[in-house]
């Protein structure tokens with residue numbers, strides 16, 4: 142039937158007197174966060190920051206004065222008992238190779254995490270196309286994503302690179318035996334995560350200063366774990382330091398770098414590494430990327446009147 146002026150008027154009138162229909166939202170909520178994916182260029186590299194979710198880290202796990210910690214959290218508008226803490230990893234596309242640095246938690250640390258695989262898919266990357274996985278250390282928020290939630294190898298065509306110091310520590314039965322009871326499961330998690338890669342002959346051990354690919358270099362920063370390693374990206378005059386776990390709580394540890402976290406294997410060494418890296422990043426005006434800085438966790442370190450301040454980078458609309 143053709144629409145005439147008359148039939149249109151009748152339709153409108155009919156609508157006016159029609160019985161009420163069930164309500165349909167005019168603006169339905171999305172009900173979910175947008176993908177945790179952020180891209181930037183570092184010289185000739187394209188770097189994609191991938192978020193794995195948020196891990197609540199209790200304030201009491203940090204050393205130092207509790208009243209001062211409460212004040213720092215309050216001035217940062219953070220809850221006082223636990224800070225929701227990002228877990229980030231990085232995919233570096235060299236134009237030739239896809240290199241993933243850290244892998245998230247898979248399903249090892251609960252439902253607020255484990256989103257890296259979904260975010261990698263949102264970034265348009267098939268895990269089978271990843272050529273290399275570098276681990277900054279063997280804690281489960283960095284290594285557990287080597288295995289999928291259904292216990293399969295997550296990156297079947299990648300060579301895994303683990304610090305030789307880190308590998309020796311976590312695979313030592315003596316170290317596992319003498320660890321406090323609540324740390325023993327971390328030894329199992331570390332070994333289980335890397336096992337399929339080791340079994341397939343696809344794991345290599347690296348030393349400090351190893352160059353994984355041109356411009357992608359291991360920088361040891363021990364203390365948090367014995368083999369904790371940062372990865373420095375250099376391309377032309379551009380640099381980005383993937384500093385991993387130099388900071389676990391920006392509100393507490395930039396102003397007061399002496400605050401250690403109970404997960405540190407050697408707290409004094411972790412503090413010394415943090416101070417050295419803060420000083421270097423501030424002096425060299427180096428852009429840094431943190432595993433546990435608020436997503437996307439990219440910024441600079443500024444010297445403050447006491448301690449340091451974190452200056453996040455602004456959203457870049459274009460690459």
Ligand SMILES: [Zn+2]
Nearest residue numbers: 280282386432
């Ligand atoms: Zn971590």
